Every structure is written in structure tokens, then in C-alpha cells.
Amino acid sequence: MSPFRWLPACLGGLLLVPVAAQLPPGVSEFSGIYRPAGLAVQPCGYNEWLRRSFETDRFCLGSDEGFPFIEDGLAAWRDYSPIEDPVLRCIESFPRSAMRGRPLRVVLGENVTEIAYWFNRQWHTREVHMNGSPATADAGHTDFGYSTGHWSGDTLVVETTHTRGGPMFNDHKQSSPEARYTERFWIAPDGRNLLMDIAIDDPLYYSRPFLLNRQEWIAAPDRPLSQTECTPSSIWVEPGGDDEE
Amino acid sequence: MRNELHGPRHADTPLLTPLAIASLLLCAASELAAHHSDSVYFVDDRGDPRGAVKIEGTVSGVRLINPHAEFFVEVVNETGETDRWAIESDSWNELQSYGWDEATIEVGDRVEIIVSMSRFHDTAGRLRDILVYGSAPNAVSQLFLEFIPGSESGQWESVLELVQQAPQCEGTVPYDFLGERGEEILVCLALDEPALDALRAEYADRIRIFD
Numbered sequence: 034m035s036p037f038r039w040l041p042a043c044l045g046g047l048l049l050v051p052v053a054a055q056l057p058p059g060v061s062e063f064s065g066i067y068r069p070a071g072l073a074v075q076p077c078g079y080n081e082w083l084r085r086s087f088e089t090d091r092f093c094l095g096s097d098e099g100f101p102f103i104e105d106g107l108a109a110w111r112d113y114s115p116i117e118d119p120v121l122r123c124i125e126s127f128p129r130s131a132m133r134g135r136p137l138r139v140v141l142g143e144n145v146t147e148i149a150y151w152f153n154r155q156w157h158t159r160e161v162h163m164n165g166s167p168a169t170a171d172a173g174h175t176d177f178g179y180s181t182g183h184w185s186g187d188t189l190v191v192e193t194t195h196t197r198g199g200p201m202f203n204d205h206k207q208s209s210p211e212a213r214y215t216e217r218f219w220i221a222p223d224g225r226n227l228l229m230d231i232a233i234d235d236p237l238y239y240s241r242p243f244l245l246n247r248q249e250w251i252a253a254p255d256r257p258l259s260q261t262e263c264t265p266s267s268i269w270v271e272p273g274g275d276d277e278e
Numbered sequence: 279m280r281n282e283l284h285g286p287r288h289a290d291t292p293l294l295t296p297l298a299i300a301s302l303l304l305c306a307a308s309e310l311a312a313h314h315s316d317s318v319y320f321v322d323d324r325g326d327p328r329g330a331v332k333i334e335g336t337v338s339g340v341r342l343i344n345p346h347a348e349f350f351v352e353v354v355n356e357t358g359e360t361d362r363w364a365i366e367s368d369s370w371n372e373l374q375s376y377g378w379d380e381a382t383i384e385v386g387d388r389v390e391i392i393v394s395m396s397r398f399h400d401t402a403g404r405l406r407d408i409l410v411y412g413s414a415p416n417a418v419s420q421l422f423l424e425f426i427p428g429s430e431s432g433q434w435e436s437v438l439e440l441v442q443q444a445p446q447c448e449g450t451v452p453y454d455f456l457g458e459r460g461e462e463i464l465v466c467l468a469l470d471e472p473a474l475d476a477l478r479a480e481y482a483d484r485i486r487i488f489d
Contacts, residue, residue: 115318116398204318261371264343268364268402269319 055143057184063220067137067227067250100206106238109207116269118200123263125152126176127159127196128214128231132246136258139218139227146182146189153263161191168195174210191216201233201245209237214245225252319366320394320404324433328395330406330486333363337387342380344369349383349405351391365393367405368464377450377466382420383410392424392487407464407487409474419474420447421467423487428459436484440477441465 056062097107119126125133136151144164149156161182168179178196182189191214198210212235221228227250234242316322323329339350349365367373373382383389388411393403410420421444425437438455446452447466469477481488 114398261344261369263345264341266346266348266366267341268346268348268366268396269398 056141059187060184061187061220062141063218063227064139064141065227065252066254066256067139068253068256069134069137070226070249070251097206101240101243103238103240106207106209106235109209109238110205113200113205113207115205118205120200121269122265123153124176125150125157126199127178127193128208128233128245129201130157130177131216131229131231132202132248136253136256137227137250141189146191148180148191151258154260159193174198178214185217188217188219191218207238208233208235211235211237221249226250227252316394316404319398320396322394322404324394324406324486330392331395331403332390332392332486332489333403334390335363335388337383337385337389338362340383340385342370342373344371347373351389353401361401363393364399364402365391365405366402373464376422376464377447383408387411387413390487407485409487416471418468418470421469421474421487422464423467423485424462425453425455425465426459426462427453427455428457430459436481437465440481440485441467444469444473444477 097110102110120129125135130150130152131137133150133152138147138149138151138156140147140149142163144162146161146163147158148161149158151157157177159177159180161180163182165181165183167181172179172195174195174197176197178193180191180193182191184190193214193216194212196208196210196212196214198208198212200206201208212233215232215234216229218227218229220226228248229250230247231245232242233239233245321328333351333353335351335353337349338352339348341348347367347370349367351363351365353361353363355361368376370378390409391405392407394406396402396404406424408422410422411417412419423437423441425441426434441453441455444467447468450466453463453465478488
């Protein structure tokens with residue numbers, strides 16, 4: 034028998050060992066899987082963590098109060114037909130994907146960091162370019178846009194552009210495709226959970242940058258992921274209905 | 279039509295066990311949040327004439343899907359023509375937690391439904407209450423009534439009174455009707471014909487589906 038018979042097994046084992054990312058000195062590794070604290074993430078008292086921690090922009094679904102609309106933004110919201118909403122077709126694009134209570138997976142990397150949301154039995158992954166390379170001139174607009182990231186002390190800052198725009202919440206308040214989002218991720222004081230906020234700067238629709246959401250994410254490495262499949266609604270998507278399932 | 283593999287159903291058919299339902303709820307917890315806002319799509323107010331419309335007909339299609347199950351019902355309208363209504367409901371995960379299974383509603387079933395009308399279509403709505411008639415004469419029917427546990431709203435008083443006296447469907451988790459205020463649920467009641475007639479007489483002017 035070959036004296037190297039153990040080699041394939043060892044090499045196979047090496048492939049399973051995660052390689053630690055080369056993170057900047059002093060930066061904490063918080064790669065992992067998290068679940069949102071609380072099922073609903075919008076303000077108005079639904080978000081437990083938000084309610085007890087931060088002073089922030091507050092707004093309610095269905096109301097424009099507290100939302101710094103300019104005329105075009107208000108018109109885009111009021112003219113939007115809800116049956117055009119991509120979520121009826123099981124599509125969740127950014128920033129909505131980050132605010133719908135989906136499990137979150139973060140994989141920190143030296144060149145690319147991945148931020149993924151578990152939905153419809155799979156991870157939907159955003160790539161965050163950590164080397165500062167900007168979007169190319171001909172970059173198109175996509176569900177997750179184009180993201181760059183950098184570290185500010187212990188906080189991961191992610192800037193995102195080139196999204197499609199569209200409804201951000203279930204009441205269909207809109208963002209434009211020209212919006213720029215700034216997310217921050219940092220470790221909670223307990224050293225285990227993750228804190229995140231998302232600000233939007235969208236001069237086409239809003240008079241000033243403001244905070245869309247703040248959220249605590251609970252470390253949940255072993256929590257089973259839902260295997261629920263999302264099936265597009267025939268009532269809205271295909272009026273008349275496909276009754277075979 | 280009815281899948282005979284399911285055998286007799288309604289009150290004779292054990293529904294999900296409490297343990298199975300608890301497991302289902304745990305696994306589905308992150309999916310239980312509303313997929314979309316009802317009030318955006320439907321007249322989500324029972325006090326509005328379009329918020330609680332009663333239709334009667336025969337089920338012609340069923341989609342037991344997430345995040346919203348769908349039913350299609352052939353309804354004869356005032357001019358004698360048949361409309362095909364599309365009814366949206368809770369997620370299939372949620373319906374199972376209320377005791378539904380694949381045999382709860384099937385093509386060919388006769389039903390009475392209270393719906394909140396769609397804001398976008400004339401023959402579409404959101405399921406509120408549903409009575410699924412038994413498949414044979416004298417068979418037990420299943421009545422699913424919307425209810426909010428612990429609610430202080432007067433609109434649920436009659437439903438609370440009814441659900442506390444009528445037999446719940448076999449296999450469903452006992453509801454804590456007076457507990458902390460929770461989300462809307464569909465309470466499943468198993469009713470034979472005399473019981474159904476008695477409730478119609480008693481609640482006709484208080485619970486819309488008995489009109």
C-alpha cells in the first residue's frame with residue numbers, strides 16, 4: 034500500500050478548513066450567520082432593539098410623516114402601482130432585502146466581502162469590493178447594485194450605488210436608481226451580535242440623507258434555515274390565475 | 279376532484295399534531311411575517327362595505343403555496359353568469375399551523391367565503407372567514423373564522439363567544455382566546471348540520487358568514 038495513502042484525505046480536510054481573511058490590524062472578525070432581532074424591522078415600535086437604543090429618524094408605513102420627500106419622491110410613491118412590486122414575484126432587491134427580516138450571512142474578505150440574505154431556500158449574495166475599485170462607467174443597475182467597502186476603525190462601511198430603485202418598504206416608498214446607500218456593520222457590546230444601520234442619500238427623491246433602518250442581528254450559527262419556497266402570486270402577477278400547483 | 283388517498287376528512291381526519299405544528303412554527307418562524315401589507319392590496323376593514331363581502335360557490339383551483347395560498351372559486355353573479363374569483367390567504371405554513379392540510383379545501387368543494395375586496399380587481403379578495411361544506415349529506419363542515427386573540431376590539435366579541443362554545447377541529451392546538459393580544463388567526467370549528475343551523479340562527483345578525 035502506498036505510504037502516501039493518507040494524502041488525499043488530508044488534502045480533502047484542508048479544503049474544509051476555512052481560511053482566515055487577511056483583515057486590517059485591529060479589525061474584529063465577525064464573519065458568520067445572523068438572524069434579525071425581532072421579525073419586523075421597520076420603526077414605529079416594531080424593532081425592539083431600535084426602540085431601546087437609538088434616537089433615529091422615525092417613520093411609519095403608509096405615512097409620509099418623518100420622510101424627507103421632495104415632490105418627485107412623493108409623486109413616485111403615490112403613483113406607484115403595488116401590483117408592480119417585485120416581491121410579488123419573489124424578488125427582493127437592495128435595500129429591501131436587508132430590511133425584511135431574512136437571515137444574514139457575512140463573510141469578511143481582504144478583497145471581497147460577501148453579504149448574503151437567506152430567502153427562498155438560497156443565499157442571495159452581494160459582493161462588496163474591498164479594494165476600492167469603483168463601478169465601471171458602463172456598469173448597469175442590478176438588484177443588489179455595486180458595493181465598495183472599507184474599514185473605519187472596527188466598523189465595516191459599505192457604500193452601494195447602481196441599484197434598480199423601487200419600493201423600499203411594504204408601503205412602497207421609493208428610492209431612485211441614483212440613490213447611494215451607506216451601511217455600517219459593527220460588533221455589539223456583547224461581543225457576539227452584530228449591529229447594522231443603513232442610510233440613504235437620494236437627492237432625486239429626498240431632501241437630505243437619512244437613516245432607513247437600524248437593526249441588531251443575533252449570532253445564529255446553528256439555527257436551521259427555512260426551506261420555505263416563495264411562489265409568485267398568480268392573483269397579482271397573472272390575473273385570472275394558474276390554479277395548478 | 280377529491281383525492282381518495284386522503285380518505286374521509288374534516289372532523290374524521292386527524293389534522294396536524296400539536297408537536298408537528300410546533301415544529302412547523304419553529305422552522306417557519308422567519309417566514310411568518312406578512313409578505314406584503316394587506317391594506318395596500320385589499321379593503322382591509324370589516325366595517326367597509328367592500329371589507330367583508332360574502333361569496334358562495336365551488337372551488338375550481340387551489341394553490342397551497344408560500345407566502346400566500348390562493349384559491350379560485352366559481353361564483354354565479356347577479357346576472358346568472360359565472361365569475362372566477364381569486365382568493366388570497368395566509369401562507370401555507372400558517373394555514374397548516376391552523377390545522378389545514380391538503381384535504382381541507384379541494385377542487386369541487388362548496389364554500390362560503392367572507393373576503394376583503396381587492397383594490398385592483400373586481401373578482402379578487404383576501405380570505406377572512408370560510409365555511410367548507412362536508413362532502414356528503416350530513417357530513418361535518420369546517421368553519422374557519424378570523425379572530426385576534428386577546429383583542430379588546432368589540433368586533434371580535436361575537437366570534438369569541440362562538441369559538442368558546444363550538445367544537446374545534448380535531449388535532450388543532452388549543453387556542454388561548456383570552457391570552458395576550460396576538461396576530462390574526464383562523465380558528466377551525468367542526469360543525470355538523472344541526473350545529474351549523476343552530477349557529478346560523480343565533481349569529482345571523484352578528485357574524486357575517488351566517489347572514
